[in-house]
Amino acid sequence: MSSLATSLKGRSELGVALLLGAAGVVVFLDANGLVTPYSKSDPVGPKTVPFIVAALLIVCAVMLAINVLRGGKGEAEGGEDVDLSHPADWKTVLPLAGAFVLNILLIDWAGWVISGTVLFWGSVLALGSRHYIRDGIISVALSLLTFYGFYLGLGIALPAGLLEGIL
Amino acid sequence: MDVWSSLMDGFATALTPLNFMYAVIGVILGTAVGVLPGLGPAMTVALLLPVTYALEPTSAFIMFAGIYYGGMYGGSTTSILLNTPGESSSVVTAIEGNKMAKAGRAAQALATAAIGSFVAGTIGTALLAVCAPIVVKFAVSLGAPSYFAIMILALLAVTAVLGSSRLRGFASLGLGLAIGLVGIDSVTGQRRLTFGQPLLADGLDIVVVAVAIFAVGEALWVAAHLRRTPLHAIPVGQPWMGKSDWKRSWKPWLRGTAFGFPFGALPAGGAEIPTFLSYVTEKRLSKHPEEFGKGAIEGVAGPEAANNAAAAGTLTPMLALGLPTNATAAVMLAAFTSYGIQPGPQLFSSQGPLVWALIASLFIGNFLLLIINLPLAPLWAKLLQLPRPYLYAGILFFATLGAYSVNLQAFDLMILLVLGALGFMMRRFGLPVLPLILGVILGPRIEGQLRKTLQLSAGDPAGLWSEPIAVVVYIIVAIILAWPFALKLIKRNRPGKKPLLPANSGAADYSD
Numbered sequence: 001m002s003s004l005a006t007s008l009k010g011r012s013e014l015g016v017a018l019l020l021g022a023a024g025v026v027v028f029l030d031a032n033g034l035v036t037p038y039s040k041s042d043p044v045g046p047k048t049v050p051f052i053v054a055a056l057l058i059v060c061a062v063m064l065a066i067n068v069l070r071g072g073k074g075e076a077e078g079g080e081d082v083d084l085s086h087p088a089d090w091k092t093v094l095p096l097a098g099a100f101v102l103n104i105l106l107i108d109w110a111g112w113v114i115s116g117t118v119l120f121w122g123s124v125l126a127l128g129s130r131h132y133i134r135d136g137i138i139s140v141a142l143s144l145l146t147f148y149g150f151y152l153g154l155g156i157a158l159p160a161g162l163l164e165g166i167l
Numbered sequence: 168m169d170v171w172s173s174l175m176d177g178f179a180t181a182l183t184p185l186n187f188m189y190a191v192i193g194v195i196l197g198t199a200v201g202v203l204p205g206l207g208p209a210m211t212v213a214l215l216l217p218v219t220y221a222l223e224p225t226s227a228f229i230m231f232a233g234i235y236y237g238g239m240y241g242g243s244t245t246s247i248l249l250n251t252p253g254e255s256s257s258v259v260t261a262i263e264g265n266k267m268a269k270a271g272r273a274a275q276a277l278a279t280a281a282i283g284s285f286v287a288g289t290i291g292t293a294l295l296a297v298c299a300p301i302v303v304k305f306a307v308s309l310g311a312p313s314y315f316a317i318m319i320l321a322l323l324a325v326t327a328v329l330g331s332s333r334l335r336g337f338a339s340l341g342l343g344l345a346i347g348l349v350g351i352d353s354v355t356g357q358r359r360l361t362f363g364q365p366l367l368a369d370g371l372d373i374v375v376v377a378v379a380i381f382a383v384g385e386a387l388w389v390a391a392h393l394r395r396t397p398l399h400a401i402p403v404g405q406p407w408m409g410k411s412d413w414k415r416s417w418k419p420w421l422r423g424t425a426f427g428f429p430f431g432a433l434p435a436g437g438a439e440i441p442t443f444l445s446y447v448t449e450k451r452l453s454k455h456p457e458e459f460g461k462g463a464i465e466g467v468a469g470p471e472a473a474n475n476a477a478a479a480g481t482l483t484p485m486l487a488l489g490l491p492t493n494a495t496a497a498v499m500l501a502a503f504t505s506y507g508i509q510p511g512p513q514l515f516s517s518q519g520p521l522v523w524a525l526i527a528s529l530f531i532g533n534f535l536l537l538i539i540n541l542p543l544a545p546l547w548a549k550l551l552q553l554p555r556p557y558l559y560a561g562i563l564f565f566a567t568l569g570a571y572s573v574n575l576q577a578f579d580l581m582i583l584l585v586l587g588a589l590g591f592m593m594r595r596f597g598l599p600v601l602p603l604i605l606g607v608i609l610g611p612r613i614e615g616q617l618r619k620t621l622q623l624s625a626g627d628p629a630g631l632w633s634e635p636i637a638v639v640v641y642i643i644v645a646i647i648l649a650w651p652f653a654l655k656l657i658k659r660n661r662p663g664k665k666p667l668l669p670a671n672s673g674a675a676d677y678s679d
Contacts, residue, residue: 016596020338027345027360034357043626044618046352049610050359053344060338067334074335074597080204080249080398081389081555088391088595096390096563097584100383103567104580112571119567123560127390138557146568154221156572 013074017065024057095126111161116143174296177523181229181531189226190528193233194535200234201241202547204249205389205562208238209494209604210381214569216374216502224506225521229528231502235495236288236532239478240540243280243471244547247273248400256438256474259446263459263466268401270462277544278406279416279464280471281537286417287424287472288533291479294428295486296526299515302487306512311623312633315616316640318609320647321434321490322602327647329437330599339598342589343606346371353611354618366578373501375570376607379583380600381494382566384590386559391591393555400551406544416468419449423472430473431480434492438477445469479529486522487512489612494601497608 031050038045076084099122106115121139129135147167150156160167180186200206211234219227239256246257247264260280267276309317326336349360350370361367408416426441426448449465450456459466484490489510491497503510508518515522540547570583593600624630632638 013596016338016592016598019592020341023342023345027348030360030362034359036355036357039355040625041622042354042618043621044614046355046357046359049344049614049617050348053341053348053610056337057341057345060334060341063334064338072332074595075331076597077388077594079385079389080245081394082392083394084392086392086395089393090391092390092393093387093591096387097588100563100567100580100584100587104577104584107571107580108577112568116564116568120560120564123563124556127393127556127559129554129556142561142564150568150572154218154572156217156221156575158572159575 011068013068014065016074017061017068020057020064021061024054024061027057028054092126092128096123099123099126107161108159109161111163111167112158113140113143113147113163113167114161116146170296170300173519173523174527176520177525177527178530180225180520180524181528186226186229186524186528187531189222189230190233190531191535191539193230194237194532194539195233196230197234197237198241198244198536198540198543198547199237199550201238202244202550203241203553203558204245204551205385205558207242207381207494208234209377209498210385211238212495212498212502213374213377213381214565216498216505217569217572219502220505224508225524227502227506228499228521228525231499232525232528233532233535235499236284236475236478236529236536238495239475240281240284240536241547243284243474244277244544245551247276247280247467248403248548248551249398256442256477258439259442259470260467260474262446263463266460266462267464267467268403268462272462272464273401273403274406274544275408275412275464276462276467277403278408278541279412279468281406281540281544282408283416283420283423283468283472284475285533285537286420287427287474287476288479288536289530290421290424291428291431291476292526292529292533295479295483295529298432299483299487299526302483303512303515306488309512309636310634311616311619312631313636313640315613315620315631316637316644317434317488317490318613318616320640320644321484321492322605322609322613323644324434324647325437325492325605326602327650329439329601332597333651335596335598336602339593339600340602340606342598343603344610346376346586346603347607347610353615366576370611371582371607372570372573372579373498373505373608374573375579375582376586377494377498377501377604378566378570379586380590380593380603382562383583383587384594384600386562386566387587387591388594389555389559393559400548403544403548406541412464415455415464418452419445419465419469420472422448422452423469423474424476426469427473427476427478428480431477431492432483433480434484434490437481437493438474441473441477442470445473482529485510486514486525489514491605491608494604497601497604501608 027050031047034047036045078084099119103115103119106118117139120142121136124135147158150158197208200211212231242257243260246261247268250261250265264276322340326340327333330336349367351358351368358368423445426445430441446466446469449469450459453463453465455463481493481496484492485496485500491500500510567580570579620630632641
């Protein structure tokens with residue numbers, strides 16, 4: 001048991017293999033569930049390609065699992081603003097994702113101006129800015145500008161939501 | 168109509184005041200996002216797609232052309248002034264470019280990059296204008312079996328040749344193909360991978376997929392590893408070059424162009440290989456080899472030219488065959504489809520004016536880049552100091568807006584978040600992004616060609632190799648797949664050689 005635990009430590013990449021395998025199984029089961037009579041005009045049918053894709057995913061999953069257990073490692077992506085020397089900072093990512101989810105929940109009911117403000121303001125805060133008032137003003141301005149810009153410039157009516165009639 | 172008169176018509180279209188304005192907007196926007204970390208031309212085109220639905224396709228593509236070249240140019244500014252290239256195509260530029268900047272020669276580095284990009288871009292675009300019609304002439308004779316083979320080649324080449332791990336490339340490709348399967352099968356009307364969800368029946372919108380993987384995934388990934396102390400950008404004045412700089416630059420420009428264009432035009436395109444080859448060549452040929460590693464101007468001039476020529480080369484298979492080989496071309500292809508324009512060899516005959524206006528605007532965009540960006544370089548350098556919370560919050564804000572405005576459905580935003588999380592995971596574990604995007608875009612088209620092929624041969628698999636071109640392509644595919652095994656054999660017989668590139672660059676990203 002303990003040897004298994006040590007061999008699994010630091011191998012979070014096995015999760016990727018798991019995800020690939022699961023995706024492969026889902027694609028396979030979905031294609032397998034299709035019912036199509038053989039047709040001369042379409043000898044390939046809708047199942048063949050999904051089967052190939054499922055096989056590719058499952059083979060990749062198995063090979064990746066073997067690769068990781070043998071000590072292989074995917075190279076995390078660098079970039080201008082990326083500092084890989086410290087571990088993933090979930091205290092930034094989770095609030096950021098939270099702001100995103102809040103926007104999804106609010107957009108149809110409260111409208112873009114409100115949900116967009118929440119999204120931008122929440123994201124800026126999550127990313128470490130502490131100018132609450134200045135950020136709030138920028139958020140409202142951005143949301144209003146895009147709302148009217150899309151409506152007047154492109155003819156796309158973003159939802160007005162709660163502010164219907166005011167905007 | 169011959170090339171020349173078609174091109175002149177193209178210029179006439181592209182130079183109308185309105186279209187010219189879009190070219191200017193495209194170039195400025197493209198450079199800005201190229202300079203800004205975390206944003207690339209592919210993502211910008213994806214974000215702008217819904218916005219441009221209100222425009223004429225011609226105007227939209229003229230703007231995309233500006234963004235495409237502008238983005239390539241902007242990337243070099245970042246790598247010279249910051250030494251952390253955002254795109255793998257500018258990794259090589261950073262090696263000498265940043266050393267030059269540190270030695271107080273940033274102005275010359277930026278100048279040779281800008282003028283070299285202009286020279287290479289102009290020659291590359293001219294080659295595109297000459298080559299594309301020839302490829303088209305050849306391509307109209309190809310049937311479904313050959314197309315099937317060529318698309319397979321493009322997918323495999325991008326997956327197997329680029330990137331550091333082939334296995335992870337194929338994993339990414341598999342995910343992309345699976346995403347491409349979602350929706351109603353166009354031949355039988357069967358629903359695939361929709362899980363009874365009617366909103367999935369039309370498939371996943373490519374805009375949503377591209378924005379999720381490029382923008383949301385990137386923003387989340389950077390948020391997790393944000394530098395606590397931002398990098399210091401080297402301040403710069405007006406770019407200029409002295410007489411000796413010109414003398415040392417012009418040959419590398421031309422040689423870089425010669426490397427870049429053919430590699431860009433190949434199915435495994437991309438600018439990584441030609442920029443690297445150009446760097447190595449200049450190092451060998453230079454009269455100042457001792458300066459390499461300390462800021463040799465040839466090491467900026469050559470790779471930058473190769474980079475831009477490759478960008479022009481990439482457009483050849485995209486326009487002539489409907490075959491994208493980098494992320495920006497893939498998104499532009501998706502844009503063609505969303506305008507109801509079928510990419511492929513018929514494009515030149517059915518949409519001639521649009522294609523030639525696009526090519527003409529590439530020339531114009533190149534010229535604009537030169538005259539706008541030389542004076543604006545100090546401004547671009549300031550852009551690098553934008554506070555990061557605003558930058559990444561802004562990326563999320565506009566990603567949401569772009570994805571939502573396609574269908575005005577909150578459901579799309581959920582897809583955006585889920586695929587954004589996937590993009591985050593891919594960056595964390597080194598899965599390349601490009602195979603996934605190409606899988607999503609090319610997957611359904613490959614399936615279509617496969618079914619057409621076997622329909623013609625009445626179900627006989629021999630139909631797949633019934634055309635000579637298809638056979639040739641399969642042989643190339645076999646070589647690409649067998650290559651690493653052959654390489655292993657060679658390496659076993661010869662002891663390892665020293666790598667030619669310093670190992671400091673580290674960016675394994677080729678999403679742009």
